[in-house]
Amino acid sequence: MTAMIQAQGLVKRYKEVTALAGLDLEVPEGTVLALLGPNGAGKTTAVRCLTTLLRPDEGSAVVAGVDVLADPTEVRRRIGLSGQYAAVDEHLTGFENLTMVGRLYGMGKKQARERARELLERFALSDAGDRPSKTYSGGMRRRLDLAGALVSAPPVLVLDEPTTGLDVRARQQMWDVIRDLVTSGATLLLTTQYLEEADKLADDIVVIDHGRAIAQGTADQLKAQTGGERLELVVAEAHEVDTATRLLAGVAMGEVQRDERTLTATVDDGQAALARLLADLRDQPVTVLEVGLRRPTLDDVFLALTGRVAEADDQSPEAHEKQQEVPA
């Protein structure tokens, strides 16, 4: 299988921050790779390097068979990018936005218009197609932006945090749209802060932190590494914590994490462990406020991989990069 995206040793430094510290990536044709990491991990910087928006300080990248540094224009012909900040012109209608993009891809007027109508239809924007896009909801704007990335039906698609900031319903819709794209055979690189999203959409996941890949694998492999489901218990009184910890440890695979009166542990078979814990709790003088199972989150993955919580620091490379874009 040929790699449609291949990056080697990408490095990008800003004054005090190293946004990318030697990132390697490989996305085989027709597959979906999710770049998973907290804010400031370097996801957006990686995307910008691969889509010719940013020139890496070191390293090389080949996208759709073309060297990103040697022939950026040719790369732009072969990719579609949908960014974190919907790149649509708010004064233009959806139709005008897409027609403009088509024209800039070199299509004739008629072809660009037909393609615009087709995409509006496909993304359920036909009714809103002739309204200025500033009247759109967040989800509609993202869909329009994604439609913009698809105008030339590019073989490689790059989606930077496609659902960040969307509500649950809009996120579900976006996932459906992305799944459709994948079935039609596109190669896709997407970045996300949500393990669930990577799990739902991607074949392969690369976890990045401080501009470097710290783990790679399928969602299942990562979860196995992270330890599957979590059993969480909240008790009412501080003096009950010790007893509760002992009971939870009895059904857990590993150590019990304590945070005030909240206890968390990794469990193997969640349902069985929960049933056993509840049975054990019945005869004990412990007041349970909450108890339940949850799937591992990005925080859990991070905790397992790095031993620390995934926290976005204010000096994130992304925030830094924004300031850098318009030099004073």
Next chain:
Amino acid sequence: MSATKALTDGWVVAQRNVIKIKRVPEVLVFVLISPIMFVLLFAYVFAGAIQVPAGVDYKEFLVAGIFAQTVVFGATFTGAGLAEDMQKGIIDRFRSLPMSRSAVLVGRTTSDVVYNVCSLVIMALTGLLVGWRIREGALDALLGFALLLVFAYSISWIMAWVGLIVPSVDVVNNASFVVIFPLTFLSNAFVPLEAFDGVLKTIVEWNPVSSLTQASRELFGNTGGQPPPSEAFSMEHPAVYTLIWSALFVAVFVPLSVRQFKRTSK
């Protein structure tokens, strides 16, 4: 990237900017009100105070100067528009497309010609109301308007560059004030060349805004039959001299701006 594709791309972006003018007409209203204000203020406040050559009415003398000043000031819109574009998400879309790297700039400078055409029409109508007249042929008058637009276009490339190197729209407005105000006031736009002395006179004499104004006055027939106010080349052949400057501005600031546009993405 072929030259045809570069032109088409520029044209597509220009069309997008024109759609914006239609969607946010408030901007256009203000663009048009200030020249009206200038014509009226100068025509009635300074008419008696400024000495013009014999045989010329100040209002006639003034209007070509107001034209020149306003279209040169119009370049501010180019800088502000670009600075705004650079901050919007749409710029990432443009950057990820296989389009000419000059298209965003060509589109902006081209669509801003629309502003200048509108303001020239409004100013000409206001001018006619206060007593300004076109005394040469219609063809000469059209050439006068064309010369104003060409020079304004070349200045808008300077402001395009400014718009790319400064961080915000506000700074563009302030920067343009600092550059354009002296440029238009150290000229014969409002005060005749004869009124200046020494070094100041030399500056005014060779300022392209002066030659633009002089050329417009001649083409509209507003010189009262007076000979050029000086024997300098800039006043003897004002249209040619103005075009030389326009060509120079374009030759220098188009490549500078395109280079700056590419650099801001790195």
